[in-house]
Amino acid sequence: MAHQVVRINENTWRIEDQGVRFFLLAGTEKALLVDSGMSVRNAREIAGELTGLPLELLNTHADRDHIGSNAEFDRFYMHPADEPAYRQGGGQGTVIPVGEGDILDLGDRPLDIIHIPGHTPGSIAVLDVKGRFLISGDPIQDGNIFMFGPNRDMNAYAMSLARLEGVMDRFDEIWPSHGSFPVSPALIPQLREAAEKQMAGELAGTKIDMFGQSIVRYDAGCAGFLCTE
Ligand SMILES: [Zn+2]
DSSP: OOOEEEEEETTEEEEEETTEEEEEEEOSSOEEEEOOOSSOSOHHHHHHTTOOSOEEEEOSOOOGGGOTTGGGOSEEEEOGGGHHHHHHTTOOSEEEEOOTTOEEESSSOEEEEEEOTTSSTTOEEEEETTTTEEEEESSSOSSEEEOOSTTOOHHHHHHHHHHHHTTGGGOSEEEESSSSSSBOTTHHHHHHHHHHHHHTTOSOEEEEEETTEEEEEEEOSSSEEEEOO
16 A cells, blocks of 8 residues: 555545555645655645645754655745755745745644754654644654764754753654654653753664664654664
8 A cells, every 4th residue: 555644634634655654634725735745756646635725834853754746836935054955855936945844834723833853854753733743754753763874963853852841841742754743742862861861971772674784773763864884
């Protein structure tokens, strides 16, 4: 099965795409895809079967498993700090830059953009202000969080989590791109503490082989961090 569409409520859907998840949010005036899948190349078509509203796209970051259908869009929202990696991977189209403090309004549905660098420099989270949920992308989830390779920054990651702890009164659920759906906001301080421990050398690591690279998986209890040694 290629992908699975799950309706969350009357104007919100999640699309499960073989280990990665993306979202469709509809307001009164337009709809927004948050990421465009990993294996699917027709996210626009999938969304078109769910809503007739004009459709826009936002990427939580530029990792390969979040941009599968970007070629269907001439322009899309992305944090500019992830554009170099997007171009390096051959990504086309016009980036409409978004960042900390920006508000996208879908029509009676304001979305606050929160910049959470660390997993990538341009990682962003999307806060549905009225729905009281946070779409977190990869940085907050209970699976393995990729922190190896270029552009990853554990210190920035811990600082992003600390900042999110400061706005936890604004949401009741977190909707990540991988792992369980949904997860509790309580995961944020747990991950922040684990990231601090990892940097202090206090987390146990296990060597694993991934894509021919030697990676260390640090067990954060609530999740795993995949790092180089
Ligand atoms: Zn991902």
